[in-house]
Amino acid sequence: MEYFAGLDVSMEETHVCVVDRNGAVVYETKAISSARLIAEALEGAPPCTRVVFETGRMAPMLFHGLTELGVPIVCIESRQAYQALKTLTTHKTDRNDARGLAQLARTGFYKAVHVKSLPAHAVRALIIARKKLVGQRVTLENQIRGLAVVFGVRLPRGLSPAFVDEVVRMSDGITGLAGAMRGLVAARDAVLGAVAAIDADMKRLVRASEACRRLMTIPGVGQITALAFTAAVDDPARFRRSRDLGAYLGLVPRRYQSGEIDYVGSISKVGDKRMRSLLYEAANVMLTRYKGALKLKDWALAIARRSTMRKARIALARRLAIIMHAMLRHGTEFRPA
Incomplete structure (x- = not known):
C-alpha cells in the first residue's frame, strides 16, 4: 500500500496528514516547523511515497532540510493549491489544508516548483x-x-x-x-x-564566479545583473529550452482564448520582478549607450522603427534572457558578431 502526506506549514507549527492510496486518513499530527522535527513526526506514520507542501517563506529551509533527511518532499505552487483546496474543503483550517494537500499528493494534481538552493x-x-x-x-x-x-x-x-x-x-x-x-x-x-x-x-x-564573468561580456550587463540572473536561474539544466526563460521571467505576452475570443495583451509580468527590471535596464543600456556594431542591437532597433522603443526594450530583454541562459548552459562567452 502506498501512502502520501501533506504538510500545512506555518511559522510556529506544521500540521501533518497521511492518507493511503484510497484517500483514507491514516495518520495526523502536529510538529514544530523545523525539518528535523517534521521528519521525526513522519516517522510515526507508514513510509510515504510523496510528501507535499506549498511554497512560502519557509519553503527553502524546509525543502532542503527534509531532502537531506531522506524525505521524498515536493514543493507545489501555492496559487494552484489554493484553488484546489477550496473545492476539497468547506472550512479553511490548518488541519483541513493538510488533508487537502495529502489528497493532492495522492492524485498527483499539482504543479511542482523548483526550490532554489x-x-x-x-x-x-x-x-x-x-x-x-x-x-x-x-x-x-x-x-x-x-x-x-x-x-x-x-x-x-x-x-x-x-x-x-x-x-x-x-x-x-x-x-x-x-x-x-x-x-x-x-x-x-x-x-x-x-x-x-x-x-x-x-x-x-x-x-x-566564472559564470558571472561570462555574462558580463554582454554589453549592458553589469555585476548586479549577472549575479541576479545566476541566482534566478540557479540550475540552468532545469529549463529544457533557453526560450522558456521569457515565460519564466514574465517577458512574453499574456494570452486569453475562449471560443471566438482570442486576446493577446501586454507581457504577463509573472516571476522575479527585480530580474525583469534589470534585464530591461540592460537592454536600454545596449540600445542607448553602447556604440559598437552589434547585430542584436540592430535587431532591436528594427523593432523600434516598426513599433515603439519600449516594445523594443522588452523584446531585447527577453532575447538577452535567452542568450544568457544558453551561455550558462553551454559555458560559452558572448560573441558580438
Whole structure:
C-alpha cells in the first residue's frame, strides 16, 4: 500500500496528514516547523511515497532540510493549491489544508516548483538589501532637498561631492535646521557606507564566479545583473529550452482564448520582478549607450522603427534572457558578431 502526506506549514507549527492510496486518513499530527522535527513526526506514520507542501517563506529551509533527511518532499505552487483546496474543503483550517494537500499528493494534481538552493537565496538577499538601502538613500536626499527648497536653496545632485558641503553651508547658523540637516546627512552617510560594503561583497562574488564573468561580456550587463540572473536561474539544466526563460521571467505576452475570443495583451509580468527590471535596464543600456556594431542591437532597433522603443526594450530583454541562459548552459562567452 502506498501512502502520501501533506504538510500545512506555518511559522510556529506544521500540521501533518497521511492518507493511503484510497484517500483514507491514516495518520495526523502536529510538529514544530523545523525539518528535523517534521521528519521525526513522519516517522510515526507508514513510509510515504510523496510528501507535499506549498511554497512560502519557509519553503527553502524546509525543502532542503527534509531532502537531506531522506524525505521524498515536493514543493507545489501555492496559487494552484489554493484553488484546489477550496473545492476539497468547506472550512479553511490548518488541519483541513493538510488533508487537502495529502489528497493532492495522492492524485498527483499539482504543479511542482523548483526550490532554489540556499546560496542562490543568499545572493538574492544581498541584491534585495542593496536595493532597499539605495531606496533609503534616495528618500533621505529627497527629504534634504525638500527642506532646503523652503529656504530658497536648490541643491546639486545627491551623489555629487558638493551636495553635503552645500547642505552644511546653507543650514549653518539657522536654529533647528542645522540639527535636522546634520541628522539626515549622518543617516545618509551610514546608508552609503552600507551600500559600499554590499558592493564590495558583490565584487568578490563576481570575481569568484566564472559564470558571472561570462555574462558580463554582454554589453549592458553589469555585476548586479549577472549575479541576479545566476541566482534566478540557479540550475540552468532545469529549463529544457533557453526560450522558456521569457515565460519564466514574465517577458512574453499574456494570452486569453475562449471560443471566438482570442486576446493577446501586454507581457504577463509573472516571476522575479527585480530580474525583469534589470534585464530591461540592460537592454536600454545596449540600445542607448553602447556604440559598437552589434547585430542584436540592430535587431532591436528594427523593432523600434516598426513599433515603439519600449516594445523594443522588452523584446531585447527577453532575447538577452535567452542568450544568457544558453551561455550558462553551454559555458560559452558572448560573441558580438
